[in-house]
Amino acid sequence: MLDGDLLDIAKIANIKIVTDGNILQIKHQFSIANKSIFGVLFFLFGGVLLLVESILKNADITSKILGISIGLLFLVLSILTIIKQFNDEIKITGNIIKFRYNLKTTKIPLNTRMKIKMKTEIFKVRGSDFIVINHFLQNLTNLKQEIPVLKFQIENKYSNNAIKLGNEITRIIEDKIRNLN
Numbered sequence: 001m002l003d004g005d006l007l008d009i010a011k012i013a014n015i016k017i018v019t020d021g022n023i024l025q026i027k028h029q030f031s032i033a034n035k036s037i038f039g040v041l042f043f044l045f046g047g048v049l050l051l052v053e054s055i056l057k058n059a060d061i062t063s064k065i066l067g068i069s070i071g072l073l074f075l076v077l078s079i080l081t082i083i084k085q086f087n088d089e090i091k092i093t094g095n096i097i098k099f100r101y102n103l104k105t106t107k108i109p110l111n112t113r114m115k116i117k118m119k120t121e122i123f124k125v126r127g128s129d130f131i132v133i134n135h136f137l138q139n140l141t142n143l144k145q146e147i148p149v150l151k152f153q154i155e156n157k158y159s160n161n162a163i164k165l166g167n168e169i170t171r172i173i174e175d176k177i178r179n180l181n
Helices: 004-012 037-056 061-087 156-178
Strands: 015-020 023-028 089-093 096-101 104-109 114-125 128-139 142-155
Touching: 004 015, 004 156, 015 156, 023 061, 023 156, 037 061, 089 156, 096 142, 114 142, 114 156, 128 156, 142 156
Parallel strands: none
Antiparallel strands: 015 023, 023 089, 089 096, 096 104, 114 128, 128 142
């Protein structure tokens, strides 16, 4: 069971962790206050503005087509990014792991030859530092194959807490794998 400190860290990382008997669910939560979403919202509103401006403004046909195309591209990509943030999750029920990662849903039967591996990276973007925690599912018979199952980022000032949360997520999933029927 998770203690209050780890749940607070998970809340900062916009992750919801539910352990209910035979079910484990780790899910991203959408938060408008998340610093990483500002760029996505900028592109979303920029795409809408470019689209509307291209339609309403009297200009030549080439400018309208180019404006509408770029506006639609920004709009669609930002909507897909927001949908991705709503939908990424891991759910373990019995001996099945189901995960949604980058808009793709995968179901895999678990076995005791599998393990979870965690990797961390630090990104610097215009004065903001982020730590990115990646979790991969690995089959011990083929260590080179890593299937990404979860990725979250948090500001680098919380890096120690993010690593603790990542290690705890790894431990919880490993316990579920070890305790297969």
